[in-house]
Amino acid sequence: MNLEAVAPLSDTLGILGLGMLGIFIVTAAIILTITLLNLLSSPTKKGKRQ
Amino acid sequence: MDAIFQNFSNLTWQQVVMWAIGGILIYLAIKKDMEPSLLLPMGFGAILVNIPMSGAITQVIDGVKEIGVLNVLFDGGIANELFPLLLFIGIGAMIDFEPLLTNPKLMLFGAAAQFGIFATLVGASLLGFPLKDAASIAIIGAADGPTSIFVANYLHSNFLGPIIIAAYSYMALVPIVQPPIIKLLTTKKERRIRMEYTGSSVSQSTKILFPIIVTVIAGCFAPRSVALVGFLMFGNLIRECGVLGSLSDTAQKVLANLITLMLGLTVAANMQASSFLTLQTLMILALGLVAFVFDTAGGVIFGKIMNLFFKKKVNPMIGAAGISAFPMASRVVHKMGLAEDKTNHLLMHAAGANVAGQIASVIAGGVLLSLIAK
Numbered sequence: 001m002n003l004e005a006v007a008p009l010s011d012t013l014g015i016l017g018l019g020m021l022g023i024f025i026v027t028a029a030i031i032l033t034i035t036l037l038n039l040l041s042s043p044t045k046k047g048k049r050q
Numbered sequence: 051m052d053a054i055f056q057n058f059s060n061l062t063w064q065q066v067v068m069w070a071i072g073g074i075l076i077y078l079a080i081k082k083d084m085e086p087s088l089l090l091p092m093g094f095g096a097i098l099v100n101i102p103m104s105g106a107i108t109q110v111i112d113g114v115k116e117i118g119v120l121n122v123l124f125d126g127g128i129a130n131e132l133f134p135l136l137l138f139i140g141i142g143a144m145i146d147f148e149p150l151l152t153n154p155k156l157m158l159f160g161a162a163a164q165f166g167i168f169a170t171l172v173g174a175s176l177l178g179f180p181l182k183d184a185a186s187i188a189i190i191g192a193a194d195g196p197t198s199i200f201v202a203n204y205l206h207s208n209f210l211g212p213i214i215i216a217a218y219s220y221m222a223l224v225p226i227v228q229p230p231i232i233k234l235l236t237t238k239k240e241r242r243i244r245m246e247y248t249g250s251s252v253s254q255s256t257k258i259l260f261p262i263i264v265t266v267i268a269g270c271f272a273p274r275s276v277a278l279v280g281f282l283m284f285g286n287l288i289r290e291c292g293v294l295g296s297l298s299d300t301a302q303k304v305l306a307n308l309i310t311l312m313l314g315l316t317v318a319a320n321m322q323a324s325s326f327l328t329l330q331t332l333m334i335l336a337l338g339l340v341a342f343v344f345d346t347a348g349g350v351i352f353g354k355i356m357n358l359f360f361k362k363k364v365n366p367m368i369g370a371a372g373i374s375a376f377p378m379a380s381r382v383v384h385k386m387g388l389a390e391d392k393t394n395h396l397l398m399h400a401a402g403a404n405v406a407g408q409i410a411s412v413i414a415g416g417v418l419l420s421l422i423a424k
Contacts, residue, residue, distance in 0.1 A: 001422050003182035003205060012175045015421050016168035022417040023410060026271045027161040030409070033263050034154035041253035
């Protein structure tokens with residue numbers, strides 16, 4: 001993209017859509033990871049309780 | 051005798067206006083307690099660089115270039131993005147991600163509250179700013195000073211000074227900017243929604259693995275964000291590893307304070323009257339406000355949308371805490387919750403969304419750079 005020029009509305013709307021999609025994809029990956037980490041560490045907690 | 055008073059003839063009214071702006075920043079820092087660690091050095095710096103023929107900045111005098119110390123600091127600390135990155139180590143060491151780790155769903159609010167960045171990009175482009183400046187202005191919506199500096203500098207924006215002032219000023223103004231938008235977008239019933247806090251503990255290994263994994267994931271998806279995310283998460287790893295208490299303390303206090311001190315003064319190198327007192331500066335300040343408004347709206351509306359699909363309702367005000375301004379945004383939501391119902395404590399949920407916003411704002415910066423600087 002030409003950074004020195006004014007971007008047309010269609011381009012900036014495209015960036016808006018792709019940008020938010022990108023953030024939500026990364027976010028979903030992080031949520032999955034945290035959930036997995038929490039699941040993997042939960043047996044230890046159960047062990048402690050027993 | 052003439053030589054003593056000669057410099058007064060170089061003084062312009064624009065420089066006097068900049069002294070006044072510097073004075074206002076110092077006043078806001080001291081009297082209103084608005085981000086004093088940054089606004090005070092910036093205010094003083096604004097006066098320093100607007101003294102005619104100031105020796106603090108590079109000047110050409112009689113055809114000879116005299117290098118100013120603020121330009122040396124700018125080239126060595128901001129032009130190469132060093133100061134904002136080092137500051138992120140300190141910020142990372144300050145953040146406790148436990149409220150987010152116990153309820154990872156809160157991460158979604160952090161993502162939704164970045165909407166203001168991209169909405170402002172559209173607005174700034176419509177107002178005629180070139181893409182590099184429109185994106186740099188939009189990143190004010192990250193509500194995160196170091197990210198704003200990093201992105202604006204990466205794109206070689208001509209408006210670094212006003213962008214940083216807008217970013218830090220609006221962060222300080224979060225308690226004034228957010229409540230009316232939240233009230234406008236929510237009903238009393240929604241604001242009274244209670245959210246259960248389980249308070250389940252997070253294992254030490256999860257806390258240690260989290261910063262490493264987030265760095266890898268964010269870096270793979272948005273490689274340009276890897277320096278920002280990496281330094282933030284490195285700071286957090288120091289905090290959570292349990293064996294570097296002394297380094298963690300140094301990062302949280304000494305390192306963060308030193309960099310903040312340098313950053314404020316150095317940023318002022320970009321506040322010379324000739325480049326600061328323009329119509330564009332006013333437009334940037336207005337667009338910065340637009341970014342914060344859309345960020346807040348994005349988070350709150352996302353909370354309302356979630357309530358359409360989930361049986362367990364969330365208080366949509368939590369969405370407003372998804373902006374990165376930490377911890378002001380979570381305090382605002384907590385106070386508003388208490389104002390509606392004295393027994394409704396939303397602080398832990400809001401804090402979770404708030405730290406999620408810290409990560410999401412950095413990712414947003416990286417995604418934005420990946421999309422436009424390809």
